[in-house]
Amino acid sequence: MSEKNNKKTAGGFKLVDFFVTILFLFTAALSINMFRLDLMQTINLRNVDPVGTVVIRKNVVQRRLSDRVLWDRLASESPVYLGDLIRVADLSSATLFIDGSSIDLGENTLIRLTRADDGEGLQIIMSEGNLSLASTPDSGRIFLEVNGQQVRASAGSQTIINVTAADEGMVLQVNEGNVQVTQTNQSTQPNQGAQLTSNVQTLDVSAGGRLTLNTRGAVREVKSASVISPAPNARFINGSANPLAVNFSWNRINLNDDELLRLEISSNRNFRQISHVRENLDRQTGINLENGLWYWRLSYQNTVYDQGRFTITNGAGTKLQSPAVSSIFNYTDKHPVIKFKWDEVDDASSYIIEISSSPEFETTQIQKQSYVTFFTDQTLEEGTWYWRVRPAFPPVYIGNASFSQSSYFRIEKRITISPPRMITTGTESTSTMISIEAQETSMLEQEISLSEWLTKEIPPELIRAPAAVSVPEVAAAAPRTTQRVSPLLPAPLNLHPERGTHITMNDLQTQRSIGFSWQTVHGANAYILTIYRQTGNRRQQIYQTPHLTRTNYSFDNLRLLDRGTFLWQVEALNRRADGTINQRGTAAESNFIMDIFFPGNVRVDGAEIIDD
Numbered sequence: 001m002s003e004k005n006n007k008k009t010a011g012g013f014k015l016v017d018f019f020v021t022i023l024f025l026f027t028a029a030l031s032i033n034m035f036r037l038d039l040m041q042t043i044n045l046r047n048v049d050p051v052g053t054v055v056i057r058k059n060v061v062q063r064r065l066s067d068r069v070l071w072d073r074l075a076s077e078s079p080v081y082l083g084d085l086i087r088v089a090d091l092s093s094a095t096l097f098i099d100g101s102s103i104d105l106g107e108n109t110l111i112r113l114t115r116a117d118d119g120e121g122l123q124i125i126m127s128e129g130n131l132s133l134a135s136t137p138d139s140g141r142i143f144l145e146v147n148g149q150q151v152r153a154s155a156g157s158q159t160i161i162n163v164t165a166a167d168e169g170m171v172l173q174v175n176e177g178n179v180q181v182t183q184t185n186q187s188t189q190p191n192q193g194a195q196l197t198s199n200v201q202t203l204d205v206s207a208g209g210r211l212t213l214n215t216r217g218a219v220r221e222v223k224s225a226s227v228i229s230p231a232p233n234a235r236f237i238n239g240s241a242n243p244l245a246v247n248f249s250w251n252r253i254n255l256n257d258d259e260l261l262r263l264e265i266s267s268n269r270n271f272r273q274i275s276h277v278r279e280n281l282d283r284q285t286g287i288n289l290e291n292g293l294w295y296w297r298l299s300y301q302n303t304v305y306d307q308g309r310f311t312i313t314n315g316a317g318t319k320l321q322s323p324a325v326s327s328i329f330n331y332t333d334k335h336p337v338i339k340f341k342w343d344e345v346d347d348a349s350s351y352i353i354e355i356s357s358s359p360e361f362e363t364t365q366i367q368k369q370s371y372v373t374f375f376t377d378q379t380l381e382e383g384t385w386y387w388r389v390r391p392a393f394p395p396v397y398i399g400n401a402s403f404s405q406s407s408y409f410r411i412e413k414r415i416t417i418s419p420p421r422m423i424t425t426g427t428e429s430t431s432t433m434i435s436i437e438a439q440e441t442s443m444l445e446q447e448i449s450l451s452e453w454l455t456k457e458i459p460p461e462l463i464r465a466p467a468a469v470s471v472p473e474v475a476a477a478a479p480r481t482t483q484r485v486s487p488l489l490p491a492p493l494n495l496h497p498e499r500g501t502h503i504t505m506n507d508l509q510t511q512r513s514i515g516f517s518w519q520t521v522h523g524a525n526a527y528i529l530t531i532y533r534q535t536g537n538r539r540q541q542i543y544q545t546p547h548l549t550r551t552n553y554s555f556d557n558l559r560l561l562d563r564g565t566f567l568w569q570v571e572a573l574n575r576r577a578d579g580t581i582n583q584r585g586t587a588a589e590s591n592f593i594m595d596i597f598f599p600g601n602v603r604v605d606g607a608e609i610i611d612d
Contacts, residue, residue, distance in 0.1 A: 050079030051113060051122060052098030055394045056235075056347060059092035061105075076349075082122075084113045088129065093233070095396055098122060099140030102396045104233040106130030116143050132162045132232035134396070146170045149213055150182040162232035162308070169214035172205060173306070175228050179205045183213060208251035210306075224253045225261060225298055225305040232308050235347075237315035237399035243288040244312050244399075250283060250298060259300055263287075266295050269309070315401030318351070318389055319343040326579045327409040327546040334378070336411060340387060341374045342404065348391035355380070355387045359406065384410045384579070410579045489572040489585030492518035492527070492551075502595040513556040514592075516568065520551050524572035524585060529553050531560075532567040534591065539567055547573065567591045 054061070054074050062071045063078075064085045071087075080086065080096060088094055088109045096103040098113075099122060105111065109129025116123040121141035124131070135142065137156045144151035146165045151172065153159040159177030163170060172181060181203045205211050210226045227250040230236075238244040248263060263285060265276040275294075278285045291314045297307035321341040323329075329336040340353060353375050355366040365385070368375060369392070388406040496517045497503070503514065516529055526547040532539040542560050545553060572585035 048081055050081050052080050052096050052103075054078045054080065054094060055097045055102070055349075055396060056093070056095040058094070060089035061092055061094040062087050062089070080113060082113055082115060086111050086113070095394070097394075097396075098142065101133060101135040101139045101142050103142075104132040104134075104396070106132075106233065116141070126163065126165050128165050130162070130164045133159065134231065135159045146172075147213075152180045152182070154178045154180075160231050169212065172211045172213070173226055173232070174205045174207055174209050175226075175231055176207050178207070181205060181211065181213070210253065223255055223259075223300075223305075225255065225300075226251045226253065227298060227306045227308065230308075230310045234310040235393075235397045236310065236312045237393055237397050237401050238291055238312050239315045239400050239402040241316050243290050245286055245288050246310070246312075247286045248284060248296070248298075250306065252283060255300070261305070262299050264297050264299070265289065267292060269295050271295065271297065313347050313393065313397065314345070315391060315393065315399065317402050317404035318345050318391055320387070320389065320404055320407045323407070323409040324546065324549075325407045325409075326575075328579055329409065329411045329546070330414045331411070332414050335380060337376060337378045338380060338409070338411075339374060339376050340389075342389045344373050345391040347393060347397075348401075349394050350392045352390045352392055353387065354390075354403070355385055357383055357385060359386050359408070361386065361388070361406070380411055382411050382413050384408055489521055489524050489574065489583055491586040491588035492521050492570050492572055493588070494519040495570070495588055495590040497590065497592045499590045501592045503592055504595050508558060508596075513554045513558070515552065515554050516570070517552040518570050518588065521572035521585065523583070524574055525549065526573040526575050527551065528571045528573065530569045530571075530587075531555070532569075534565040534567050542566075547575065547579075561594050563594050563596050565591055565593050 054076055057074055057076050057078075061074045063074050063080065064071045065081065065083060074080075074086070074094065080098070086094070086096075086105070088105045088107055090107050092107050094105045096105070103124070106129055109131060110127050111129075111131065112125045114123045114125060115121075118141075121143055123143045123145060125145045127147065131144070133142065133144070133153075135153065136158055141155060142153075144163060146163055147170050149170055151161070151163065153161065154177060157177045159179070160175040161177070161179055162173045162175070172179065183201045183203065203211060208226050208228055210224055227248065229247060229249045236244055236246065250261075260280040260282060263278040263281055264271060264274050265287060266272070266274050276287050276289070278287065289312060291312045293309065293311050295307070295309045297304050299305060319342065321343065323338060323340070329338060342351070345351075350369050350371045351373065353366070353368050353370060354361060354364045355377070356362070356364045365380065366377060386406050386408045388403045390403040391401045393401065494517075497514070518527070521527075526549060528547060529545045530541060531543040532541050543555070543557065567589060568591065569587040569589045571587040573581055574583035576582050
């Protein structure tokens with residue numbers, strides 16, 4: 001019996017299984033179709049002109065297109081279109097730039113972008129949240145509809161307003177300009193049965209005014225205070241390392257002269273911790289504040305008349321990363337490729353990089369705007385170059401940012417010099433004669449810069465006395481010179497990786513770089529690390545660092561390495577203040593073995609193995 005049931009269960013197909021399968025396939029088909037429609041709408045947007053862009057986005061801001069099912073997240077520089085439904089989550093915010101106007105959306109705000117009744121302007125429908133609108137005389141007309149009430153600013157004027165919408169009504173505050181509010185009240189006439197009648201009322205609100213509307217009509221507050229400055233959700237740029245002075249001013253509405261106000265500042269929106277307090281205020285005050293997000297409220301006794309928030313952004317420059325200060329770039333024929341890199345600045349939309357031959361930047365060789373935190377150039381010629389970076393912010397920010405601390409580097413052209421067999425050193429009256437054998441001459445034939453040649457030491461083992469030669473004329477303008485022979489700095493000790501160290505793929509996957517280190521050399525203030533690929537009796541240089549000021553280096557350009565043996569050398573240097581070499585050193589040498597192997601064609605890309 002049990003064997004029969006098992007066969008029935010194993011081979012049979014119940015009706016419920018059929019319906020489950022059909023439901024699953026239907027759900028999958030519906031999901032695929034919804035995704036297809038959503039994707040097609042996204043593709044079709046390429047042929048539609050946006051009405052504006054997202055200038056700033058904090059945390060979670062979502063958008064749903066007209067007739068679209070799915071929500072997608074907005075980012076900075078995202079376009080917005082007619083019909084968009086935009087919502088801002090808790091502890092989030094967004095700033096839109098539409099037709100010359102800046103629209104700041106506070107947390108828990110929901111709006112829809114539509115065309116206005118006149119067919120030309122734009123209308124923003126807001127059902128909940130907080131919205132600030134700042135427009136100029138050249139901005140296009142933007143109308144607001146808040147809980148059925150129409151808010152229109154006067155055309156051709158500077159306007160700054162703040163609107164808060166809730167279930168119980170709307171609060172409008174006008175900082176600049178004049179605004180008209182059209183309210184439509186519907187009521188049932190007793191003598192007309194259930195027939196509804198409409199009562200249209202238009203209210204004018206001028207700068208400094210505040211109006212509260214509820215479902216029963218317009219209510220003007222008997223006593224209040226309306227803050228004019230700072231503007232709602234203002235964003236300041238602090239271009240110095242000191243706190244920024246923020247000035248507050250407000251209009252007093254129906255307040256007695258002895259009713260002095262209290263201003264509180266907090267970094268918490270619930271005012272659990274109050275950072276600054278100003279008492280007994282009439283119409284204005286000033287507070288020095290650090291960078292960050294600040295909340296404020298203006299009150300009399302236990303009644304809060306006005307409140308808001310603003311942001312102070314660090315605009316005191318950024319930190320420069322590379323080229324490192326006093327770096328030296330050598331070249332022979334083509335100018336070297338210099339990659340400039342700096343730290344990212346919060347809320348910055350772009351960066352201005354300046355490069356000059358003068359530390360005071362009296363003239364600039366290069367002045368470029370970059371939308372990323374790096375810049376590459378190959379046009380700079382020989383000499384010492386100074387560079388700096390200034391962050392740029394969207395137009396909704398108030399104030400000016402500062403340039404970073406400047407840094408400098410040097411570019412030197414290398415020339416091929418074959419020293420003669422005889423070099424003269426000493427004074428005119430007494431000469432020490434030095435002889436260099438032919439095979440030793442070939443060791444000194446190399447490409448060096450002019451400054452290196454003039455400071456290059458002759459190894460003591462190559463010096464014999466007496467002998468007599470003269471210094472070659474390096475260039476037509478280079479005079480004959482008497483060169484002083486300085487002893488080489490000692491070779492660095494305690495090299496790591498030690499000679500014969502095997503580096504496996506497990507090492508690369510966990511460390512993602514190769515760490516080189518050595519012992520400090522007395523008298524040295526810089527070091528050069530060079531890596532060679534060893535092939536038989538030949539070696540090929542694959543990498544060389546600029547002058548390092550530390551006794552370690554992390555090599556992460558692993559794409560230059562493959563399976564095999566590699567040599568590495570480190571040489572101690574003593575540099576002058578202008579970056580030229582005062583004394584060279586004896587190079588210390590070690591090697592390491594890249595013990596990596598995979599079947600097929602593979603390559604090392606960073607710390608990952610990629611099949612070709």
